[in-house]
Amino acid sequence: MQIRKEKILVTGACGQLGTELVEELRKIYGEVQVLATDLIDPRSESLKSGPFEKINVLDKNGLGQLVNRFQPTQIYHLAAILSAAAEKNPTLAWDVNIAGFMNVLDISKTASEKVFKVYSPSSIAAFGPHTPKNPTPQHTITDPTTVYGITKLVGERLADYYFINYGLDVRSIRYPGLISYKTPPGGGTTDYAVDIFYKVVQDKSFTSFLGPDTALPMMYMPDALRGTLELMEAEASRITIRSAYNLNGMSFTPQQLADEIRSQFGDFELKYAPDFRQQIADSWPNDLDDSVARKDWGWKHQFGLKEMVADMLKNVGILVG
Ligand code: NAD
Ligand code: AKB
Numbered sequence: 001m002q003i004r005k006e007k008i009l010v011t012g013a014c015g016q017l018g019t020e021l022v023e024e025l026r027k028i029y030g031e032v033q034v035l036a037t038d039l040i041d042p043r044s045e046s047l048k049s050g051p052f053e054k055i056n057v058l059d060k061n062g063l064g065q066l067v068n069r070f071q072p073t074q075i076y077h078l079a080a081i082l083s084a085a086a087e088k089n090p091t092l093a094w095d096v097n098i099a100g101f102m103n104v105l106d107i108s109k110t111a112s113e114k115v116f117k118v119y120s121p122s123s124i125a126a127f128g129p130h131t132p133k134n135p136t137p138q139h140t141i142t143d144p145t146t147v148y149g150i151t152k153l154v155g156e157r158l159a160d161y162y163f164i165n166y167g168l169d170v171r172s173i174r175y176p177g178l179i180s181y182k183t184p185p186g187g188g189t190t191d192y193a194v195d196i197f198y199k200v201v202q203d204k205s206f207t208s209f210l211g212p213d214t215a216l217p218m219m220y221m222p223d224a225l226r227g228t229l230e231l232m233e234a235e236a237s238r239i240t241i242r243s244a245y246n247l248n249g250m251s252f253t254p255q256q257l258a259d260e261i262r263s264q265f266g267d268f269e270l271k272y273a274p275d276f277r278q279q280i281a282d283s284w285p286n287d288l289d290d291s292v293a294r295k296d297w298g299w300k301h302q303f304g305l306k307e308m309v310a311d312m313l314k315n316v317g318i319l320v321g
C-alpha cells in the first residue's frame with residue numbers, strides 16, 4: 001500500500017484551538033507540511049516555526065489559489081466567530097461561519113489535487129432550550145437560539161451533505177467549552193472558565209459573568225487535541241457520524257470550579273455579575289452523552305476537574321510569574 005505524505009492547511013490558526021493544534025500537527029507531520037493561515041498575523045512563536053499565510057476564508061479565489069498552490073491532503077477549518085462575539089455581529093458570524101465553510105467545502109471538492117479529509121468543528125451551541133440537557137444524546141432536538149449555534153447546526157448539516165453527495169471525507173466534533181492557557185479564548189460564553197485562572201493568580205479576585213449554578217460541558221485542551229487527532233486518524237469505515245460527534249470531558253458550574261481552585265490555590269474574592277451570556281449558557285447542555293464516539297473510534301477523556309485545575313494553576317502561575 002502506498003503511504004500518503006500528508007500536507008495540512010489550517011484556517012483560523014491564530015485562535016485558541018488553532019495555535020495548539022498547529023503545534024501538534026507539526027510534531028506529527030513536520031513543520032513545512034503544515035500551512036497555518038489566518039486573517040491576522042501570528043501571535044505565538046510556535047506558529048512562526050513553519051509556513052504561515054494571511055488569508056480571509058471569505059476570499060474564495062484567494063483561498064482556492066492557496067489550496068492549488070500548497071496542495072493540502074487535509075484541511076482543518078477553524079476560522080469562526082464564537083458565541084458572544086457572534087451575538088454582537090450576527091451578519092459577520094453568518095458570513096464567516098457559513099459562507100467561509102462553504103468555500104472550504106467547495107474548494108476541497110474541486111481542488112486540482114485531491115483534498116482527502118476536511119475537519120470543521122461544531123459546538124455544544126448547536127443545541128437549544130428543548131434539547132435534553134443532562135446528558136444530551138448524540139441524536140436529539142437541536143433548536144439553537146444563538147446565531148453562533150444556528151451556524152454550527154447548519155455547518156453540521158452541510159458536512160453531512162458534502163459527505164453523502166460528493167463523498168468528501170468531512171469529520172467534526174461538538175466541542176464543549178475548551179479550557180487552555182497558551183492562547184486566550186476568542187469571545188465565547190465558556191471563556192469565564194479560562195479567565196478565572198488569570199484573575200485569581202494575578203488579582204486574587206474574580207467576577208463571573210455566569211451565575212453560580214450554571215453547569216456547562218467543558219474540556220481541557222490536551223483532551224480536545226488528542227480527540228481531534230484520533231478522529232482524523234480513524235479509519236473512514238469507523239466514522240458513522242458525519243455531522244459532528246458529541247465529546248464529553250467534564251461538567252461543572254462556576255461555583256464548583258471556584259471551590260476546586262480554592263482547595264488547590266487558596267482563598268480569593270468571588271463575585272457574580274451575570275450578563276447577556278447567561279441566557280446563552282442557559283440554552284446549552286449541562287453534560288454530553290458521548291457513547292457513540294466511544295463506540296465508533298474509542299474516544300475517552302483523561303482530564304477531570306481536579307486534574308485540569310492543577311495543570312491550569314501550574315501553567316498560568318508560570319506564565320504570569
Ligand atoms: P478563536 O476565536 O480563538 O479563533 C478563531 C480564529 O479565526 C481567529 O484567529 C480569527 O482571527 C480567525 N478568523 C476569524 N474570521 C476569519 C476569516 N474571515 N478568515 C480567516 N480567519 C478568520 O476560536 P477557537 O476557539 O480557536 O475555535 C476554533 C473552532 O472550534 C471554531 O469553529 C469554534 O466554533 C470551535 N469551537 C471552539 C470552542 C472553544 O471553546 N474554543 C468550543 C466549541 C467549538
Ligand atoms: C463559546 O462559548 O462560544 C465556545 C463554544 C462552546 O462553542 N466556547
